Amino acid sequence: MKRKFQDIYKQLSERIEAGTYQAGTTLPSEHQLAITYNASRETIRKALKMLSEHGYIQKVQGKGSIVLDMSRINFPFSGVTTFQELSQKLGSRTKTEVIHLKQEFGQLGEEGIVWHVHRVRHIDGERIILDKDIFSAQDVPHLTKEISEKSIYDYIENELGLTISFAHKEIVIEEPSEEDQNYLDLAENHVIVVIRSYTYLEDATLFQYTESRHRSDKFRFVDFARRVKK
Amino acid sequence: MKRKFQDIYKQLSERIEAGTYQAGTTLPSEHQLAITYNASRETIRKALKMLSEHGYIQKVQGKGSIVLDMSRINFPFSGVTTFQELSQKLGSRTKTEVIHLKQEFGQLGEEGIVWHVHRVRHIDGERIILDKDIFSAQDVPHLTKEISEKSIYDYIENELGLTISFAHKEIVIEEPSEEDQNYLDLAENHVIVVIRSYTYLEDATLFQYTESRHRSDKFRFVDFARRVKK
DNA sequence: CAGTGGTCTAGACCACTCG
DNA sequence: GAGTGGTCTAGACCACTGG
Numbered sequence: 335m336k337r338k339f340q341d342i343y344k345q346l347s348e349r350i351e352a353g354t355y356q357a358g359t360t361l362p363s364e365h366q367l368a369i370t371y372n373a374s375r376e377t378i379r380k381a382l383k384m385l386s387e388h389g390y391i392q393k394v395q396g397k398g399s400i401v402l403d404m405s406r407i408n409f410p411f412s413g414v415t416t417f418q419e420l421s422q423k424l425g426s427r428t429k430t431e432v433i434h435l436k437q438e439f440g441q442l443g444e445e446g447i448v449w450h451v452h453r454v455r456h457i458d459g460e461r462i463i464l465d466k467d468i469f470s471a472q473d474v475p476h477l478t479k480e481i482s483e484k485s486i487y488d489y490i491e492n493e494l495g496l497t498i499s500f501a502h503k504e505i506v507i508e509e510p511s512e513e514d515q516n517y518l519d520l521a522e523n524h525v526i527v528v529i530r531s532y533t534y535l536e537d538a539t540l541f542q543y544t545e546s547r548h549r550s551d552k553f554r555f556v557d558f559a560r561r562v563k564k
Numbered sequence: 565m566k567r568k569f570q571d572i573y574k575q576l577s578e579r580i581e582a583g584t585y586q587a588g589t590t591l592p593s594e595h596q597l598a599i600t601y602n603a604s605r606e607t608i609r610k611a612l613k614m615l616s617e618h619g620y621i622q623k624v625q626g627k628g629s630i631v632l633d634m635s636r637i638n639f640p641f642s643g644v645t646t647f648q649e650l651s652q653k654l655g656s657r658t659k660t661e662v663i664h665l666k667q668e669f670g671q672l673g674e675e676g677i678v679w680h681v682h683r684v685r686h687i688d689g690e691r692i693i694l695d696k697d698i699f700s701a702q703d704v705p706h707l708t709k710e711i712s713e714k715s716i717y718d719y720i721e722n723e724l725g726l727t728i729s730f731a732h733k734e735i736v737i738e739e740p741s742e743e744d745q746n747y748l749d750l751a752e753n754h755v756i757v758v759i760r761s762y763t764y765l766e767d768a769t770l771f772q773y774t775e776s777r778h779r780s781d782k783f784r785f786v787d788f789a790r791r792v793k794k
Numbered sequence: 795c796a797g798t799g800g801t802c803t804a805g806a807c808c809a810c811t812c813g
Numbered sequence: 814g815a816g817t818g819g820t821c822t823a824g825a826c827c828a829c830t831g832g
Binding site for chain 2: 824828
């Protein structure tokens with residue numbers, strides 16, 4: 335598969351992160367980039383659109399593509415991101431403990447066999463997050479303690495070859511449940527940040543429901559958002 | 565300005581919301597849409613890309629564009645959205661009270677004259693949100709109590725002709741400050757959801773800093789997110 | 795196989811910015 | 814006016830889906 339514009343995106347984004355293109359300056363013009371990368375202008379524009387969506391640049395008509403200051407974004411948590419990917423950015427001060435792993439008959443969109451997985455996430459020795467997942471057994475036939483401890487997403491994407499595509503998420507604040515109190519290190523006044531999400535595969539089938547329950551004092555959600563045109 | 569693909573996006577999105585195109589079915593093919601709208605395929609594809617980004621459809625190679633079920637999304641709060649726009653969706657059970665409005669010398673990116681605006685948002689008679697805004701006086705020379713009560717964004721976009729473009733946001737949980745306790749209707753155990761955001765104009769200049777402090781029991785954040793390709 | 799979406803091209807015209 | 818990005822086109826080739 336050809337992915338010229340993805341390659342161009344990758345190179346430009348790396349150069350911005352490396353400081354080759356400085357924040358506040360403009361990128362070379364689309365015309366110039368087209369010559370440099372031996373591509374048509376529309377192809378360059380697809381790469382620039384991605385840069386814009388990911389917060390690397392701001393396009394201004396008549397001026398050019400201004401490089402933005404990415405350093406403000408500590409870790410991009412928007413999009414669908416996993417604890418495993420997050421823990422890599424935090425260094426290896428994290429640990430996952432599987433406390434429940436069972437196949438049941440249940441409902442996830444349609445009725446069928448599903449996996450129930452409960453995991454406690456440790457950060458710096460404290461129990462911070464309780465993840466309760468339901469996976470469709472149709473899409474994920476096998477699950478082990480080892481896979482659950484490592485990264486289920488990694489297994490799904492790299493071993494099973496499935497492609498995770500999009501998610502609906504909801505974030506609300508709740509009082510700690512009895513389960514939260516048992517499995518998380520909570521102080522007296524702690525509340526729980528609950529992220530409920532439905533995750534879909536490339537063919538738009540629902541394959542996962544997650545309830546990610548975070549100790550509120552350790553919770554942080556960072557987002558880069560563009561204004562929706564009316 | 566020509567905006568053919570925006571018009572096509574608008575019509576298709578309206579038809580999906582109206583149920584003319586049912587969830588689970590596919591849209592007409594790109595080729596067919598190109599004929600229908602008298603447009604080239606690339607133009608159709610731009611419209612479909614927008615639909616995809618906004619959660620209306622899922623594209624599957626070789627199959628088509630599958631219409632998704634939008635009804636799950638109660639109100640899209642992702643992107644940069646204002647209380648005023650939100651209140652329109654809640655009906656007119658909302659009220660804004662301006663408790664502070666002053667011009668000062670301060671810092672917003674660079675040093676200069678800035679506006680400080682503090683507003684309490686009432687929903688169904690309860691004081692739920694405390695918004696603390698800082699605006700650059702260079703971009704927003706005039707601000708009145710009336711404008712602040714109605715919608716500053718509306719004033720900025722429609723009266724001043726400025727275009728709000730993107731924002732960095734951060735969401736964290738905090739204990740109520742003294743100010744929170746004075747201006748919000750809080751129960752004993754309430755914590756505060758704090759949304760800090762930096763908002764930028766089209767030319768990438770920082771023009772606003774906002775701290776939006778929500779009573780946690782009334783807080784809900786809903787998002788549609790696509791998985792970021794590595 | 796036909797039909798679908800994914801990518802790329804070369805060129806055109808327009809709107810905007812800045813000197 | 815020269816240079817920039819915004820939009821649109823007509824056609825091409827590829828990869829994937831399904832019967």
